[in-house]
Amino acid sequence: MTLVGVVVGTQSFYDWRKADQAAGQVRADHVLTPANGNNALAEELRRRLVGAAGTSDAVGIHMMPISIRMEGRTSGEEPQPRMYGSLATGDLTRVLHLPIRGRPLNALGEREVALSDSAAAAGKVQIGSPVWIRLPGAAKDRVYTVAALYPDTNELSKVVLPAQHRTVEHLPSGRYVAIYVRGPLDREATLQAGATIAAYDKPAYVLRKAAESAENNRLLPYMSALIALFCLVSAINGLCLALLDRRGEFVGMRRIGMRRRQVAWMVCRESVLTVLPLLALALVAVAAVAFVNATAAGAGAATAVSFIPFGWLAPLSAGALAGALLGSLLVVRAAMSNERYT
Structure with a gap:
């Protein structure tokens, strides 16, 4: 219960955080992406969207493979x-809301770049530091200056290049x-x-981000559920073995006049009173992790409750109770099948 609850609940938290980041960082009213892995987003389409009546802006994002080094190079070193x-075609500040430190992303000079916080921390650079970048097809590196830093986002890569002619080429x-x-x-243009x-549209794009996060980690919840099933079988087996050691006690109860139904009912109640507190403790542990995640992200109590995977925990709880009851009944029946046992 605890394993599945924590794994699935934490995955739900990460899915929610991806959606929450998209909701806070995207200013655009619509986002166009390639479908089925085909990139059909051409410059002609962007220009048509810009020229559409009432459309204020349309910004296209290129992805360019580069080699980057955060410190000085020597002549004999291999490329990174x-x-x-x-690389953006258009004003990024119109469509993305990112707390930028330094120069705005739409005002980068020809030899200036912006880095994400994680990239800057990994390279131990700051605003004003030089970096060496090799563009596709270039024979040597170019020296750029870090002009801005921005928080990590799924909307951009770790480096934003200036939209200048020498870069675009x-x-x-x-x-x-x-x-x-x-x-x-x-x-009509699309x-x-x-x-x-x-x-x-923006709400659908936010939901898409959550769905992508869930898709990227879809096997983890099922793996945790499989492990939990093995743990469940082991726990029920241990419970049944403990009851087998009490066979003499059950036969003694029969000899003092208790009926088989009474003995079975007593054993089943004991099993339920053993399993229910454990299930309750597991739920408390899962809820504690959910509230810690929600508090760390600044979410409210209602959001924290949504991180508790009741849809996964309810079947596991029912399976634990059913397995404990069935195992107990089978053990009592086997123990009293030969009442001459002492």
């Missing part, structure tokens, strides 16, 4: 492992991984672009 940098293609639209969405585009 590749990662992705984000290294893009392998003109496709976007996402287009954020501020204002009404031109549905339909003409093809069926490989998924368009979400």
